[in-house]
Structure formats: C-alpha cells, structure tokens
Amino acid sequence: MAAPKTIKPSAGGGGKAAAKLATGKRIVLRLYRFNPDVDEKPVYREYTVTADPTDRVLDALNQVKWYEDGSLTYRRSCAHGICGSDAMRINGVNRLACKVLIRDVGDHVTIEPLMGFRVIKDLVVDMEPFFAQYRSVLPFLINDSPVPSTGRERLQSVHDREKFDDTTKCILCAACTTSCPSFWADENFVGPAAIVNAHRFIFDSRDTNANERLDILNDREGVWRCRTIFNCTEACPREIRITKAIGEVKKAILKGSRDIHIRQPATSHAG
C-alpha cells in the first residue's frame, strides 16, 4: 500500500483554497484501485485530502483526481444526486458520492466500486447488465387504445397518479440492486431497480399491459428472489420505498391483478 499523500486543497467549485485551509480537516481516503490493463489484482491506496465538513465525498475524490493522481477513475456528472452517475460503496454502504457529506463519513473513508458487476477500472463498473435487466421489464407506457379525440391529455386522477409516484423518482444509479444479497447470490435476478421501474408502469392507470409485466416478474428470476432484506430501501438515494414497491408487485401477482389496496403515505405527492 502506498504511503498516504497530502494534497493541496482546490475547492470543488473553483479556487477557494485559502478558506478551506482555515476550516478544513484532514481526511484519509482509502480507495480501491484496479486497472486490468496493468494490475494483476486490485489494491487499496490511501490519499490524504483537506476537506470542509460540508464538502461532498465527490469533492474529495475530485481533489485527488485533479491535483494528485489523474488516473483515479470514477463516473460523475450532476454532483447533486440527480443523474445517478456516482453510486459507489462508501464505508461499506452504497451511496452517491455527491450526496454524502464529509461530516457524515468520519476521518477515514474507504471507497470501493459497486458489488456484483465487472470492474472496468477503479470505481467504474460495467453497467450493461444493469440496463439489460431494466429493459427486460418493458419500462415504457403501453396503451394502444386511441388517444382522446379531443386531442388532449389522457385524464388521471390525483389518487391514481399517487399510486406510482414514489417509483417515478428512480434515477437508475444501481445502488439498490448492487446492495441486494439475492442479486449477489444470483446475477440473473432481475433486481430491485428493474422491479421499481416495472412497478412505475404496472400501477399507472394509463397503462394496459400490467399483466404482461406481472408475468415477467413472476419468473424464477423475478420478484420471488426478493427476501425482504430492505438493503435496497436503505441504499436508495432517492428514498424510494423499494421493499414496499416490491411487496405491492408480489401482492398483485398473487391476486392476478394490479387492483390491490395501496397504502398511501401520510402526505400525498400529487399536485
């Protein structure tokens, strides 16, 4: 393992180094490093950065990449929890690096790639199997009946809209699926994220093919692999109640219909 290195602070958004030196503290990042082109096996390397308590873990990674070791590789884009690029394992749990603050992770932070997918390089994993699972549940509205002759929108009640509000929040970051022990044990398991996206259409009153998706998820690699462990719900950066959603899909399969009672949250999320 390489000796810890101290890195000059850069300020994530641009040149506020002086302020950071005054208020920041030293954080040791222990990072999983693996480039299959040159490394025989993964190693952990340590880097020391100066960070403010309110900095994001992503800001600390950026400090390393921008000023110390440009070869450190991870995905990132929006930096505020919306695009889903930077899901990774931070101190053993799946988080978005841009949605965890330094003050919440302690002085020593271990960062590793998501589990269950091939590592391409460092913190970057192959997302293709994940998107293949997503595509397998028909993640799009199906309704072949004619649209309203008025030329206007299909109507949907606030109550019906509410039934699938929670699962529309998914950003496909894969934090849930790669936290699931059932997925670790069986890579063919469709996984929580795909079920969330199936739920979003199964319970949409405008969609006509709920039963087809319920059949897909009634497969041996479908919802029944879920053992209600709740890792997915805890991992979700969008706070989707994933285990509840999977439960609703299970219930609909058992009933043979999406017309099940859906318990509404305390507040309604419709406009």
Place this chain on the structure above:
Amino acid sequence: MIHTHTYDALVVGGGGAGMMSAIYLSRTPGLRTAVISKLYPTRSHTGAAQGGVCAALANLEEDHPEWHAFDTVKGSDYLGDQDAIAAMCEEAIPVIIELEHMGLPFSRTPDGKIAQRPFGGHTHHFGQGPVRRSCYAADRTGHMILQTLYQNCIKGGVEFFDEFQVMDVILADDGRCCGCIAYEVATGDLHIFHAKAVEFATGGFGRVWSITSNAHANTGDGVAIALRRGIPLEDMEFYQFHPTGIYRLGILITEGVRGEGGILRNDHGERFMERYAPTMKDLASRDVVSRAISMEIREGRGINGKKMVYLDATHLGADVIENKLPDIADFCRTYLGIDPVKEPMPIQPTAHYAMGGIPTDANCRVVRDVNNTVLPGMYAAGETACVSVHGANRLGTNSLLDLVVFGRRGGLAMAEFCTTADLPPLPKNPEAFAREQLDRLLGVKGGGEPAARIRDEMQDVMQDDVGIYRTGEGMANALAKVRELKERFKGVSVSDKGTRFNTDLLEAWELANLLDLAEVTALSAVNRTESRGAHMREDYQSRDDANWLKHTFVTQRDGEMDITYKPVTITQFQPKERVY
C-alpha cells in the same frame, strides 16, 4: 484502432433534445439512426430541470399561445426571433400533450388534467399578471421528461452508443456534413460515424463559470467543435444566471418555489423584489431577479454581509413543500442541513443556461453565416443551438420546451432530408484532427501544469468579470486572461496515458472546449456596447435598439475571430421598454 459505422442519421447527445429527435427518426421506416452520448442518456442534465415546461393549455385559467409568445419575446429583451418563438409557443400545446401520451407522469389537477403553476415572466393579457402555464411533475419535471424519452427510445428500438465522446464533426469535400468522430471511453478507440445527417444536441457549458447549476459534463463539446470547424457561434454574450442557486454550491433551487409563493428577502427581512418589479415581484424574469439580488448584495444587504440572500418558503407550509417541492426539501436537508419548512434557504445567482450557441433556422438546420446559408446535413437542437427563441434572456420552463419542440422539429427535418439525400463520401483521414488533439494531450511529458488549475482560474475570472454585472475593463481583462490560459493549456500534462476509461484525458480535452467558449463569450460580450437581457454593462446601462437590435455571430477563421451581425426577426411585437 479505428472503427467505421454507417447510418442515415446520427444524433450526438442523449439528453432531451437528442432523444426527442431520435424518437421521431425511429418512427420513419427504413432509416437507420444512432444516438451517441458521452454519458448514459439518463445521466444527461435535462434530468436536473425541476420546475416545469410551459404550454398554454389553459387547464386552470384562460391562456393563449400568443400570450406565451409575447412573454417569451419580452423576456428575450426583444432579441428573440419572433417567427420561431410563435412556432414554439403554438407547438407547445400538441407536444406537451404528446409527452403525456408517451407516459410522462405529470402532476394532475383535481379533474385529472395536467397540473399547471405560475413561473417567472409568464403572464396573462400581455403582462397583466402571473398565469398558471407551467406543466409540472412535482419538482422533477426534467427528470420525468428525460426518463419518458429514454423509455420511448427503448420502446422504439433506438440504437445507442453510450459513453462515446464526440470529438469532431466530419465535413465532406463538397462542404456537406457527413458524420462525426467519437472516442469510445471504455477502450480509447476512435470511431468514424458516417451519416447523411448529424444533429448536435450536446447541451450547454455552465462549467465556464465557478458557481454553476450545471453538471461536470456540461462542457459545451458540440459548440466548441462547431467553432473549430468554422461554424459561427451566435449570441454567446448572453448567458443566464439563475437567481436561486444554493449558496456556494450553485445547485439549482427551482423558480417553482417562487411560483408556489416563495419570497426573496434581504438582510433586513425586506421583500426587495417589490422595489425592482412592482407587478411581477419575485416572478419577474430571471435576468431582472438575478440583478436585483446582486444589487442587494453589493449595497450591503446580503444576509450577514455575505454574498447571499434568503429564499423564504416557510409560509407555504409543510404540505406544499413536501408535495410540490420534495426534491428541493431534500437538497436543503442534504447540502445545507436546514428544513425549508422552518428556515429560509440561503441562495445566490448561479450560472445556468446559454442563450447562444450554434445558429440554426427554425427547423434546426445549422446555418453558416448571417445570410442563413444552410450547412447541408448538419442540425443542432436544445441548449447547443441558438434558433434564437431565447434572445438575450430565456424565460423559466422555456428550456424544456425548446428541447421537446426543436428536438421534434430536428428529428422530422432530418428524417425528411435523409429520405432523399445520398451519402457523401468521407474525406481522407477524417479522424486525423481528433487524433491530433488527443496525441498532443498525451504527448506532453509528465510534470506539466494540471488542467484543473487552469480550469479554476478560468472559472474565477469568468465569474468575476463576465458574470451578472459587466464592465468593458473587466471583460477585456477576462478575455486577456482566457487567452493566457489557452497558451498555458499547451503545457498541460495528462498523467493517465492509458486507453481504458481515461477520464483524465477527456477532462483535459473538455477544458480546451471550455476555454474556447469562454474566449468567444468574453469577446462577444466586450464587443456589445449596450445592456440587454442577461448582458448588463455598467458602462453602457441602456438598451440600444438603434445600434444593437441584432444577433452577434463569431466565426473562427485561421485562428482569428471574426464578428458579424444578423438582423432580428420581428413580426408581431415591436420593441418597447421592459418593465415587470
């Protein structure tokens, strides 16, 4: 290693505009279409848009496309082209309805229609007061548009090349556009995409500035590539600062907060927008509100003397905040440690949106001069393009509308073009220019300057001198500094010399794009000796229609920047003084 692919139509960029075009192309039988995106499409920054997309659906009160068009023209400070604006506001209605039919889960009115709420600068009866025009899905409208379009691309069998970075556009020997060069991030291989038609929908370039709502990915790649290939850039001096970014982080707090009744307050607790915009108050257009916030800060009325004011939503109640603005509540709790139900949000203006870009006609065809000479086979849509429907200042929600309306128009125009056009032969060694740029970055020996330091300095000088308030002296300083940074960029060394997922190399290449765009922005800005929309000069404080009611075109020729002008298209609404 070089790979060659042949398609009819190629869309570069997997955000809202690109995917809308791809959906329309995929509906045309017999056409082969591909989308190239440097990110997985669902990571695109369209997904960060929050508040809504305007269309005069009149679901809750009287509204008309003409009112929407007037507001857009006035918002643009009369620099928008009125024929394109009228078309956009007319088409808004069928396009939003179509998005609903595609599955977009809009929030709903009590009678089940698409819900609508007020938004900055959107009025009834040509400016009489706010109107409920913004169609929304809670405060994640952009996310739902992006997801819905991606879903429909999957449904339509659109072919994607994910994590392919566009590096160049290919112009055939006869001047037609016939493809692009892309770098496969996973392998470092170059790919030649040979096609009859190419659309650039690569988004904006907010990363030119230090405080921005934009993603790290928003580095203006398509716009910079166009510049390098001799295609002009239009109205680059007009860059929007959104009034309400989270203090120091720049993360967007939607105008929807003010649409729902949120109020801006200074250190005295005063609702200062009443002084700046007596009718629309907190819902005046963005340039007006951002300037007002900056003025409050400059005059010492920032909160506790800091560069921020408060956005107060505490009187809206938990129900409105949790139901209509849940993501905003989440951002505040995550990044500020405050609950917007109980405490006001510390905000400052944040670099947000490029009104300028690659010039196009109203059918997304790229034009290569001020006479609207079409560059055959090349298209641009979304923030990358300048139609111009936003002129000197874009109204809130009109970016999402631009994406879907012009994404659709671009797709239809390309489909029509491809059914008759032939495939121009590729020029010799089409990948040479891209290869040269990469080899140069990889060829600098270790120990050179890190790209990040140059980026920091560029962002700081652009923030200070080409921001909300501008002076001739400041902008000249910024222009000189950016040119110095471009020189220093030649000594930047990339430490990762590998071919596998080399984001070190790509970040350096993206910085070259940002530097080019910063230069054109500063040059266009210092050249325009008036104040209009987002371009506010302290040394020329008035709008000057006699001399400056015209679009700026900057073209790079043999390393020199050439400035020309195009008249504004005025149809219904004659320029008049702009008061909110």
